[in-house]
Amino acid sequence: MRVLIVEDEIPLAETVRHGLTEDGFVVEVVHNGEDAVWAATEHAYDVIVLDIMLPKLNGYKVLEQIRERGVWTPVLMLTAKDGEYDQTDAFDLGADDYLTKPFSFLILVARLRALIRRGAPERPVVLTAGDLTLDPVRRRVERMGQEVTLTRREYGLLAYLMRHRGETVSKTEILENVWDPAFDGDPNVVEVYIRYLRLKLDAPFDRHAIETVRGLGYRIDSDGG
Incomplete structure (x- = not known):
């Protein structure tokens, strides 16, 4: 199970990476939006964990660009932004799940496994x-x-x-x-x-x-x- 983590808080990214690796995931980490778009479009992942507040491109732009390019990998937004409009925007742009910080690592793993089980059938864009x-x-x-x-x-x-x-x-x-x-x-x-x-x-x-x-x-x- 291959996971891409997009998180600019390096200590948090490393904590999540270490925990997921211990749980049997193969994990790659990038720390800004531009690298996230490149990685998501150049490599195949089973699921993407995506922060919203990122350098270079925010998470909404990353999500928008990868969906425009036909990348339907399940995306879980992991962010401190917990407003109803923040979540609505994420789902409208094609997010599959949304988890706010601080979070339970067990819940994160459960949601990632659920997304991977569902897979990524291509959805109609319009x-x-x-x-x-x-x-x-x-x-x-x-x-x-x-x-x-x-x-x-x-x-x-x-x-x-x-x-x-x-x-x-x-x-x-x-x-x-x-x-x-x-x-x-x-x-x-x-x-x-x-x-x-x-x-x-x-x-x-x-x-x-x-x-x-x-x-x-x-x-x-x-x-x-």
Whole structure:
């Protein structure tokens, strides 16, 4: 089991390297983002452990670049950044797991083994619903070939709907997955952002992709409306 560790804190990197080696992993370590991109694209690994705050290229850029180059090796983000947007950005760019520092070494090993068992099947880069497309790697949304600029929250909501296109998702499910499981604000905020998306994605193009399913929630048509 071959692991690439990308970590600029050398003592921590060496501690993790030593522990994983003792557990039977073959470990390589790099300390900056540029070396990480080179290593991930030039060599085959079973899993990559990637910090976010790195010299030269941050972890988000590393993840973005290797996914753009078709490297689908499972990536576990190991970082002190624990905000909901930090995690959302990582998953949108193609991360497979996220573990915050300080961490349990036993948990790290368990998660790495789980990722390796799952393997790295190639995933579709672009989500589509008719002439509506969302590229998670470039965070780019297009309608009829024309780019549409969305806020972070609008993008998160659309990405969730696109991943469940053809399905009806409830307001509660949206709040838990796009906002926060502990969200205790006004649930009508979902309706507000659905309206924002319709104004940007449907109205200018004479489309009706985002449906309200009365009493149940919202759905985006598989054919894009």
